[in-house]
Amino acid sequence: MSLQEAALTDPTKLGEVFKHHLPFLRRDTLQRLADVVTALIQARxxxxxxxxxHLPGHASSSVKLRRVERCLHDPQLDQDVFLKLLLPLLPDDKLVMTMDRTNWEYGEADLNVLVLGVVLEGFTLPLVWTALPHGGSSDTRTRERLVARLLKVLPAKQWRVLVADREFVGREWFAFLRRRGVKRCLRIRGDSRVDDLRLDEGWAYVEPGQVVGVLEKANIYGQVMQLVVTRTPEGELLALATDLKIDETRGVYHLRWSVESTFSAQKSRGFDLEASAMTKPARLERLVGVVTLAMAWCLRIGTWCHEQRPIKRKKHGRRAVSLVKYGLERLAAALRWGTSDRTILLSLVMQPFPAPIQHSAQDVGY
Known part of the structure; x- marks a missing residue:
C-alpha cells in the first residue's frame, strides 16, 4: 500500500495527500494542518x-493545545497553501465567481474579511480572501489585488462571470474588470447614473416582478454595459449592470446568495468562526483558510452523499439540511467512530466537484 493510499484509510496520514500538492512543505507541518482540519470537523x-x-494521539491536553496554536500561528501556512489545496476541487467548467464581505465583533475588535470565491452546489467556496484593517466597505485597490491574485492561477477564460452586490461599484473597479477580461454582473445603487439619468428616477415605473431590459447598452460608471432592472416583492429597485444577455442575468445574479449560505456555514450554523479569539490579520486569514478547507471537504462529501441518498425535502420544497451539514455529519461520524464508509469519504476530499448541470441558488433549510 502506498503512502497516499494509506492516507485515505487513516486520517492521521492525510498529510501525505497534502504533500502531493505542496511538496515544498514539511510532512509534519502538513499533517498538523490535516489534524486541525479534521479536529474542526468533529469539534464544530x-x-x-x-x-x-479532537487531535489524535495520547499526548496531554496542554501539548495538544500547543499543537493547535503552532498550526494556526505557522507563517508557512499562507493563502497560497490553501489555494493549492482548493483549486484541485474545482470542476472543469466555466465558473461563476462571487465577491462579498463577512464581519463580526470579538470584544472591541471589529473583524472584517473580504472573500472572492466560486459558486459550487449552492455555496460559494472561498478561494482568496483578505482581512480588512477596518470595519465597513472595502476599497477598489483591495478588491483589485484580490482579483489579480486569483487570476494568476485561474485565468479569466475560466470565469463565466463575477457577481457582486451594491458595495462593489465604481468607475475604476468596472474598468479594471473589463481590462482583465472578467465579465460582470453587478448590482448598482439607485442613485447611480445611467446615460446621465439617475436610475431610481428613470426607472421608477418598474413594478414588482416586472423585468425591464434596455435594448441598447448604456453608459454605466464609464462602461458600456447591458442594464436589467426589476423590483423585488418588497418594492425595492434591483438594477444589474452586466456583460451577460438579458435573459440569463437575473438567474445568475441570484447565485450571489450562495455566499450568504457560506458565511452561515462558516459561522453559527457550522464551524463557529466567530468563537475564535484570533484578531491579528495574518492569523485570522489562516483561520479562515482552515475553516474553508473543512467546509470544502464537507460540501464535497455532502454532494456525493446526496447523489447516493438524496436529502429529503420539507413541505416548502427546501432540503431538510444543507449539503455542507449533510457532509459534516457523515464525515464527523466517520472520523470519530471509524465507520465503514470512512475510506470512501476521505478519498473524496481532494477530488473535483462534478460539473454542474445548471447553476441554481441554494434551497436548503438548516
Missing amino acids: STKHARLAL
Whole structure:
C-alpha cells in the first residue's frame, strides 16, 4: 500500500495527500494542518481548547493545545497553501465567481474579511480572501489585488462571470474588470447614473416582478454595459449592470446568495468562526483558510452523499439540511467512530466537484 493510499484509510496520514500538492512543505507541518482540519470537523468550533480535544494521539491536553496554536500561528501556512489545496476541487467548467464581505465583533475588535470565491452546489467556496484593517466597505485597490491574485492561477477564460452586490461599484473597479477580461454582473445603487439619468428616477415605473431590459447598452460608471432592472416583492429597485444577455442575468445574479449560505456555514450554523479569539490579520486569514478547507471537504462529501441518498425535502420544497451539514455529519461520524464508509469519504476530499448541470441558488433549510 502506498503512502497516499494509506492516507485515505487513516486520517492521521492525510498529510501525505497534502504533500502531493505542496511538496515544498514539511510532512509534519502538513499533517498538523490535516489534524486541525479534521479536529474542526468533529469539534464544530474554532476555540483552541475544543480543537485540542479532537487531535489524535495520547499526548496531554496542554501539548495538544500547543499543537493547535503552532498550526494556526505557522507563517508557512499562507493563502497560497490553501489555494493549492482548493483549486484541485474545482470542476472543469466555466465558473461563476462571487465577491462579498463577512464581519463580526470579538470584544472591541471589529473583524472584517473580504472573500472572492466560486459558486459550487449552492455555496460559494472561498478561494482568496483578505482581512480588512477596518470595519465597513472595502476599497477598489483591495478588491483589485484580490482579483489579480486569483487570476494568476485561474485565468479569466475560466470565469463565466463575477457577481457582486451594491458595495462593489465604481468607475475604476468596472474598468479594471473589463481590462482583465472578467465579465460582470453587478448590482448598482439607485442613485447611480445611467446615460446621465439617475436610475431610481428613470426607472421608477418598474413594478414588482416586472423585468425591464434596455435594448441598447448604456453608459454605466464609464462602461458600456447591458442594464436589467426589476423590483423585488418588497418594492425595492434591483438594477444589474452586466456583460451577460438579458435573459440569463437575473438567474445568475441570484447565485450571489450562495455566499450568504457560506458565511452561515462558516459561522453559527457550522464551524463557529466567530468563537475564535484570533484578531491579528495574518492569523485570522489562516483561520479562515482552515475553516474553508473543512467546509470544502464537507460540501464535497455532502454532494456525493446526496447523489447516493438524496436529502429529503420539507413541505416548502427546501432540503431538510444543507449539503455542507449533510457532509459534516457523515464525515464527523466517520472520523470519530471509524465507520465503514470512512475510506470512501476521505478519498473524496481532494477530488473535483462534478460539473454542474445548471447553476441554481441554494434551497436548503438548516
